[in-house]
Amino acid sequence: MEADQPKRFGTIFTKNIAISSNTKLFRLDFKKGESFNFLAGQFVMIARKTEEGKEVKRAYSFCSPPYEKGYTEYCVKIVSGGAISEWFDKLPLNTEVEIIGPYGKFVVTDFSKDILMIAAGTGIAPFRGMIKQLLHDGFNKKIHLLYGFHSEHDYLFRKEIEQLAAMHKNLIVRPTASIPENPSAWKFDTGRVISIVPKYIKDTNFSTFVCGPPPMVKDTVNELKNIGFNEKGIHLDVWG
Ligand SMILES: Cc1cc2nc3c(=O)[nH]c(=O)nc-3n(C[C@H](O)[C@H](O)[C@H](O)COP(=O)(O)OP(=O)(O)OC[C@H]3O[C@@H](n4cnc5c(N)ncnc54)[C@H](O)[C@@H]3O)c2cc1C
Structure with missing residues (x-):
């Protein structure tokens, strides 16, 4: 399937669920008879008009896979005073939300190799859609x-990722908490994601994707280069 050219749509806000203390899962339903083809890993611009009539837009990655029809989902960190994230969070359900898309090249094009995905924080968003679609x-x-x-x-x-990994032996998940609140109960790695890259990645034969804030992406790319990766072959989604 190919992605459509970007278009502007009115969608209906139908779900707002807290998935951590500062992150929400939002769902936007297409209106009857409307939809677009997108690829897992792409994003839309969510747009609104301010009281002064100025349009404000921000990018949000699809965190639902294309095979789920009729709606798209987004995993959004609510930023205090954020022109879109905070506004979105306060919006009543069933309100119309304008989206423009799909955009982006953060998509799997080489299906002949193992895939390496490295995420920090809400950078998991595009990977959720990509993993679900691939499986x-x-x-x-x-x-x-x-x-x-x-x-x-x-x-x-967490629950969904662990369930998918239990069902699909080819999904190998390495979570790491920078500062576990309950270290004795946390059975996985500790430290930033960059610190576990050399522990688990010993060769370069992957289609490689990195998503997160600029310092994390920069440090991770440097670490991958130390292992022998060619920077040009790494797909990056930088949320600066
Ligand atoms: C391709 C792409 C995909 C993206 N996908 C997602 C996604 O799936 N989920 C998601 O949550 N974000 C995503 N982002 C980031 C998103 O576009 C916005 O930048 C973010 O939500 C902040 O927008 P805002 O309007 O709420 O805040 P703004 O009004 O832009 O900023 C308000 C204040 O908060 C600060 N700020 C901005 N972002 C953060 C942050 N993350 N943490 C702390 N302070 C911050 C700003 O510096 C400013 O001072 C993506 C960005 C790109 C480029």
Whole structure:
């Protein structure tokens, strides 16, 4: 399937669920008879008009896979005073929300290799959609997910990711908490995601994707280069 050219749509806000202390899962339903083709890993611009009539837009990655029809989902960190994230969070359900998309090249194009995904925080968003779509399509090479977050309470989609990994042996998940709140109960790695890259990644034969804030992406790319990765071959989604 190919992605459509970007278009502007009115969608209906139908779900607002807290998935951590500062992150929400939002769902936007397409209106009857409307939809677009997108690829897992792409994003939309969510747009609104301010009281002064100025349009404000921000990018949000699809965190639902294309095979789920009729709606798209977004995993959004609520930023205090944020022109879109805070506004979105306060919006009543069933309000119309304008989106423009799909955009982006953070998509799997080489299905012949194992895939390496490295995420920090809400950077898991595009990977949730990509992993669900790949497994749904029967992708049988390995998918390695290295995922870093602040504490165990910030492990977004934990139950779902663990269930998928239990059902699909080719999904290998390495979570790491920077500062576990309950270290004796946390059985996985501790430290930033960059610190576990050399522990688990010993060769370079992957389609590689990195998503997170600029310092994390920069440090991770440097670490991958130390292992021998060619920077040009790494797909980056930088949320600066
Ligand atoms: C391709 C792409 C995909 C993206 N996908 C997602 C996604 O799926 N989920 C998601 O949550 N974000 C995503 N982002 C980031 C998103 O576009 C916004 O930048 C973010 O939500 C802040 O927008 P805002 O309007 O709420 O805040 P703004 O009005 O832009 O900022 C308000 C204040 O908060 C600060 N700020 C901005 N972002 C953060 C932050 N993350 N943490 C702390 N302070 C911050 C700003 O510096 C400013 O001082 C993506 C960005 C890109 C480029």
